[in-house]
Amino acid sequence: MIVIKVGGSLGINYDAVCADLASIVKAGQKAILVHGGSAETNRISERLGKPPRMVTSVSGYESRYTDRETLEIFEMVYCGKMNKGIVERLQRHGVNAVGLSGLDGRIWEGIRKATITILEAGKKKVLRDDFTGKIEKVNLKLIHLLLNGGFTPVLTPPAISYDGEAMNVDGDRAAAMLASALKVEKLIILSNVPGLLREIQDERSLIPEIPFQRIEEFAGFAKGRMKKKVLGAVEAIREGVKEVVFADARTALPITEALAGKGTVIH
């Protein structure tokens, strides 16, 4: 079984990801697709007159400040437009997909952090009423039910708090948690770059391979959104996933190429 995460940044070829996934699933491989939707959420937020607010935590991670209105826009784009668009593509390719969020069947459960301390212009600032959180528990019952029934799950944030509130969580780390809970062989993290780069502006500076014991040396190359991908990879491998691949979602066969080792392989 494999878990594939496809990001939500600009340039991602969802048609190719879905066509490629369909051929892999039809060849008998069990797979779960986890997806994002950040670029489209930004676009829709702007159009709705509620521009996105990206914040950087004191520990240096970037995230979307998610008040209740933002959470609802987030759900519209991630669970509505993106999720159903992917399910539709897979169905058209003959894959019986089922689109779900972490709320459904409480798949991704954890703790809401309503207060977030951010750095703004070098100063600490406390934001309240934030609907973000951290997944602590993956409830696999629904996932197993679907896989055993011949369905292909397509998952997206939000997750659910222990109190039953929807909460925004990072998609890469959510995929890593799922891969860990399922003890899959491979976790593939697709985005709009070829993998982890030494120089962020130079796609030829791709790091092809990282032995896990040397991950600390390489983690420093990760910038922006790549930082959470590396964090997710570390968590997944620590929990028993054999291999994590960062690969390019802009190509014609993104998953097939990642399975063949193209991208950054962490093992």
Next chain:
Amino acid sequence: MIVIKVGGSLGINYDAVCADLASIVKAGQKAILVHGGSAETNRISERLGKPPRMVTSVSGYESRYTDRETLEIFEMVYCGKMNKGIVERLQRHGVNAVGLSGLDGRIWEGIRKATITILEAGKKKVLRDDFTGKIEKVNLKLIHLLLNGGFTPVLTPPAISYDGEAMNVDGDRAAAMLASALKVEKLIILSNVPGLLREIQDERSLIPEIPFQRIEEFAGFAKGRMKKKVLGAVEAIREGVKEVVFADARTALPITEALAGKGTVIH
């Protein structure tokens, strides 16, 4: 088992519907909730600068003209905001809900009608590129899997065409098709009116009971959106559903009251 449809019109008390459903499910009743989202879709469409276009078919039924952009807005609101909002409420009440569209597991499958003939200012007009359709087949495998696994399905349009395209379908008729396929005892159709009224402006003119053999006499009282509800009820009873209740979704205990016979009971 019961199927409950809750509309998407203004004034509906979703908190009450979910709290009431939770108490019924926790008492051991198996239930499936089908919901709409028309008022919210209109509001979001306006805000996105793509105002809704309601059209009336030559046979007199009102529907939303659904080009591809409208379909995506429709999915954002129905499958994103509304569906996940309902799942979240149910989870908070301790019901392990799973939100799905008719695309997921191909639950609602049918034929797309890309061309629609409408009446506009008394003249016939043909509209193309419409993503609406008619459900012909209910695929119950996923529904049974969920119900047997202890999950409560929360369903919403769109449905899926035989070719794997998302298509807008009427929620009341979709609920009726589901109720028929499952041969449930009761189908409850909740909206922002107390039931079928003799005089649309006078809520005291409620028709409390309609024996099915006299439905033709009463169908004439249905105006606007109520016409499809009556059509759905007729289809459901013809296919073996014992009782259909039209009831009020603005009260504190909408489902409990409908089960007690408040509203318009067709049997």
